[in-house]
Amino acid sequence: MLGLLAEGERSGYDLLKRAESSVAHMWSPARSQLYAVLPRLVDAGLARRRNVRQASRPDKQLYKLTAAGREAVRHWLETAAPKTWDELLLKVFFARLCSRAALLRQLDDYAERQREQLLEYEAIKPATRHGALTLQYGLELVPVRLDWLARARKELAR
Numbered sequence: 001m002l003g004l005l006a007e008g009e010r011s012g013y014d015l016l017k018r019a020e021s022s023v024a025h026m027w028s029p030a031r032s033q034l035y036a037v038l039p040r041l042v043d044a045g046l047a048r049r050r051n052v053r054q055a056s057r058p059d060k061q062l063y064k065l066t067a068a069g070r071e072a073v074r075h076w077l078e079t080a081a082p083k084t085w086d087e088l089l090l091k092v093f094f095a096r097l098c099s100r101a102a103l104l105r106q107l108d109d110y111a112e113r114q115r116e117q118l119l120e121y122e123a124i125k126p127a128t129r130h131g132a133l134t135l136q137y138g139l140e141l142v143p144v145r146l147d148w149l150a151r152a153r154k155e156l157a158r
Contacts, residue, residue: 001037002041003073003090003094003097004022004023005063005065006065006069006073006097008064009063011061011063012031012034012035012038012061012063016029022093023090023093026087026093027090038063041069045066045068046065046066046069047063047066048064048066049061049062049063070097074098077091077095077103078099079102081106081109082106085145088106088107091103091106100156103156104153104156110149111146111150114142117142118142118143118146121135
C-alpha cells in the first residue's frame with residue numbers, strides 16, 4: 001500500500017485500480033482490507049488524509065505518503081528478506097524507492113536460496129509418479145527463476 005502511495009496522492013478506489021493494473025499478480029488487496037488499512041496508516045503517521053468535497057457524491061478521501069511512510073517502505077524494501085517469489089517481485093516493482101545496493105543484495109540472497117532449493121530437489125528420489133510430476137515442476141521452475149534473477153541483476157546493476 002505504501003509503495004502505491006509513493007506514486008502520488010490517491011483515493012482508496014484509485015489505489016485499488018492502480019493495484020489491479022500493476023501489482024495484482026503479486027499482491028492484490030481486498031477492498032475491505034484496503035479500506036481498513038488506510039486509516040491505520042494515517043493513525044501511524046505513515047500517510048495523510050484530506051477530504052475533497054464533491055457536488056453530487058459523498059466527499060472523497062485522498063491519501064498521501066508522509067516522509068515517515070516513505071522511510072517505512074524504504075526500510076521494508078531494503079531489510080526484510082522476501083519470504084516468497086511474489087514478495088521478491090513486489091520489491092523489484094517498487095525498487096526505485098530503495099537503494100540499488102540493497103536490491104542487488106536481495107536478488108543475490110534469493111538466488112542463493114534458489115540454488116540451495118535446486119540442490120534439495122535434485123537429491124529427492126520420488127516414490128510415486130505423482131511425486132515425480134511435482135518434483136519435475138520444481139526442477140524446471142528453479143532454473144527459470146535463477147535465469148531471471150541473473151538477468152534482473154545485470155539490468156539493475158547498470
